[in-house]
Amino acid sequence: MSKANNVILFGFGVSPFCGRVKVALAEKGVSYEEREEDLCGGKSEQLLKYNPIYQKVPVLLHDGKPVLESSIIVTYIDEVWPSNPLLPNCAYERAKARFWTDYIDKKVFDTARGIWLSKGGEEQEVAKKDFIEILKQLEEALGEKDFFGGDSFGYVDVIAIPLTTWFSACEKFGGFKVEDHCPKISAWTKRCFQRPTVVKSLPDPENVYQFTIQFRKMHGL
Amino acid sequence: MSKANNVILFGFGVSPFCGRVKVALAEKGVSYEEREEDLCGGKSEQLLKYNPIYQKVPVLLHDGKPVLESSIIVTYIDEVWPSNPLLPNCAYERAKARFWTDYIDKKVFDTARGIWLSKGGEEQEVAKKDFIEILKQLEEALGEKDFFGGDSFGYVDVIAIPLTTWFSACEKFGGFKVEDHCPKISAWTKRCFQRPTVVKSLPDPENVYQFTIQFRKMHGL
Numbered sequence: 001m002s003k004a005n006n007v008i009l010f011g012f013g014v015s016p017f018c019g020r021v022k023v024a025l026a027e028k029g030v031s032y033e034e035r036e037e038d039l040c041g042g043k044s045e046q047l048l049k050y051n052p053i054y055q056k057v058p059v060l061l062h063d064g065k066p067v068l069e070s071s072i073i074v075t076y077i078d079e080v081w082p083s084n085p086l087l088p089n090c091a092y093e094r095a096k097a098r099f100w101t102d103y104i105d106k107k108v109f110d111t112a113r114g115i116w117l118s119k120g121g122e123e124q125e126v127a128k129k130d131f132i133e134i135l136k137q138l139e140e141a142l143g144e145k146d147f148f149g150g151d152s153f154g155y156v157d158v159i160a161i162p163l164t165t166w167f168s169a170c171e172k173f174g175g176f177k178v179e180d181h182c183p184k185i186s187a188w189t190k191r192c193f194q195r196p197t198v199v200k201s202l203p204d205p206e207n208v209y210q211f212t213i214q215f216r217k218m219h220g221l
Numbered sequence: 222m223s224k225a226n227n228v229i230l231f232g233f234g235v236s237p238f239c240g241r242v243k244v245a246l247a248e249k250g251v252s253y254e255e256r257e258e259d260l261c262g263g264k265s266e267q268l269l270k271y272n273p274i275y276q277k278v279p280v281l282l283h284d285g286k287p288v289l290e291s292s293i294i295v296t297y298i299d300e301v302w303p304s305n306p307l308l309p310n311c312a313y314e315r316a317k318a319r320f321w322t323d324y325i326d327k328k329v330f331d332t333a334r335g336i337w338l339s340k341g342g343e344e345q346e347v348a349k350k351d352f353i354e355i356l357k358q359l360e361e362a363l364g365e366k367d368f369f370g371g372d373s374f375g376y377v378d379v380i381a382i383p384l385t386t387w388f389s390a391c392e393k394f395g396g397f398k399v400e401d402h403c404p405k406i407s408a409w410t411k412r413c414f415q416r417p418t419v420v421k422s423l424p425d426p427e428n429v430y431q432f433t434i435q436f437r438k439m440h441g442l
Contacts, residue, residue: 053324053358065313072319079312091300092286098293103274137274 007032010047010059012039014203014211016109017070018058019162022201024074027158028081040218071101074158086155097155100141100148104156107134108163115174116166116212119221128174135182142184146191153195161192161202168205169212228253231268231280233260235424235432237330238291239279240383243422245295248379249302261439292322295379307376318376321362321369325377328355329384336395337387337433340442349395356403363405367412374416382413382423389426390433 007025009032011018025032037047037057050059050066060067060076067076078086087094111134114127138160142148148156167178167189179186192198228246230253232239246253258268258278271280271287281288281297288297299307308315332355335348359381363369369377388399388410400407413419 062313067313067316068320069323072316072323075319076312076316079315091297092283092288094300095288095293095297098296099289102290102293 006063008035008061009033010035010037010044010050010057010061012037012057014165014208015057016162016166019165019202020070020158021058021060021073021077023158023161023198024077024086026197026201027084027086027153028077029084030077030081071105071159074155078155086149086158088149088154097149100138100156101159104138104160104163108160109166112163112166112170115170117216117219117221118173124174128170128176131170131174132176132178132181135178135185139182139184142188147188153192157192161189161198164189164192165202165205165208166212169209172209173212227284229256229282230254231256231258231265231271231278231282233258233278235386235429236278237383237387240386240423241291241379242279242281242294242298244379244382244419245298245307247418247422248305248307248374249298250305251298251302292326292380295376299376307370307379309370309375318370321359321377322380325359325381325384329381330387333384333387333391336391338437338440338442339394345395349397352391352395353397353399353402356399356406360403360405363409368409374413378413382410382419385410385413386423386426386429387433390430393430394433 007030009018009021009025011021011034013036035044035046037043039057043055047057047059048055050061051068054068058070058073060073062076062080067073074086087097108131111127111131115124115131118124118127145151147153148160164185171177228251230239230242230246232242232255234257256265256267258264260278264276268278268280269276271282272289275289279291279294281294283297283301288294295307308318329352332348332352336345336352339345339348366372368374369381385406392398
């Protein structure tokens with residue numbers, strides 16, 4: 001574990017976007033200080049100062065300078081601590097990794113929210129159908145490989161794996177099992193969770209589920 | 222001009238996203254074949270084959286392999302043809318360039334469309350207000366620099382400048398002048414258009430305006 005006390009992560013326990021940063025830092029063996037934000041009660045002055053436009057986590061403060069947006073932070077970590085590279089060595093493979101990152105960023109979390117933050121009915125059915133379509137597309141991208149990066153855990157795996165901690169909440173509210181539709185995604189999830197860097201960095205899906213229950217209550221659901 | 226007949230761009234004349242790729246290739250001195258897609262009449266089989274998920278331009282075909290999503294393509298070009306680097310040399314500055322690219326991608330085009338593809342009234346006023354806010358934010362990021370990249374034309378400039386060819390249509394439909402609200406953005410636009418790589422790669426704003434008129438007609442406006 002390299003010493004890097006100049007690294008501070010402003011985060012929030014169940015956030016899959018903060019999870020990406022934690023997994024990336026763990027993969028690089030970088031130690032850091034974690035500052036938990038109170039997103040429901042009130043954000044810290046520092047968060048508002050470092051991320052004035054979006055006012056959200058994660059913020060990675062490195063040597064006093066803020067790096068913003070989770071996938072950009074993961075790229076930054078990969079560039080600053082080059083051992084154990086996450087992005088592929090070949091420019092074309094890097095472009096593909098960025099394509100799938102962008103796809104995941106545009107699709108997965110918002111569609112999942114349409115399941116767990118829904119009143120049910122037709123709206124939820126549409127979200128469920130879309131969600132499974134998206135996972136099937138990712139399953140196709142995974143193909144027969146162990147990881148999105150190929151034989152070893154890489155950039156797209158770091159980007160995608162934290163989102164799976166929210167799948168259990170989707171399954172409970174939506175009444176379905178990801179495994180029944182996308183067995184390869186389920187197998188990949190289990191494979192990733194065999195890594196200590198993943199297990200120690202990400203929340204228990206049960207905690208995420210409890211969070212979604214609280215969040216629904218806050219929204220009168 | 223380096224020979225690169227193995228580079229094909231599937232594009233569409235007025236698209237600001239294709240414009241990014243053209244400017245980047247021009248900055249690198251890479252020659253390429255351009256295949257104009259008929260987005261209104263019918264997309265080519267090749268476009269659907271190379272970009273099955275989004276089925277949209279631009280697609281950069283390099284050595285027979287498709288690279289997708291305009292800002293990812295610009296990064297790819299910068300990595301494959303490293304002379305005249307577009308992204309900054311320092312990891313922190315690169316993270317900032319990626320942040321503003323993401324900001325531009327999330328905000329500018331869709332908000333602009335809310336102006337030129339509007340029935341007018343309150344909806345258009347909201348879009349206009351949002352659009353000016355977004356440009357003011359970008360103006361703040363530009364600061365007193367000549368370019369987003371600093372002294373020289375760089376990555377964020379490549380990403381942002383093609384979008385300005387749509388500003389004239391926004392101004393005409395919205396009844397305002399960008400220059401009155403964001404003089405530094407206007408000065409930066411003029412500065413960029415002094416570069417031959419920009420002028421030769423991007424459409425005349427009048428052509429874009431004519432396109433928006435046709436597009437509005439197609440949508441019954």
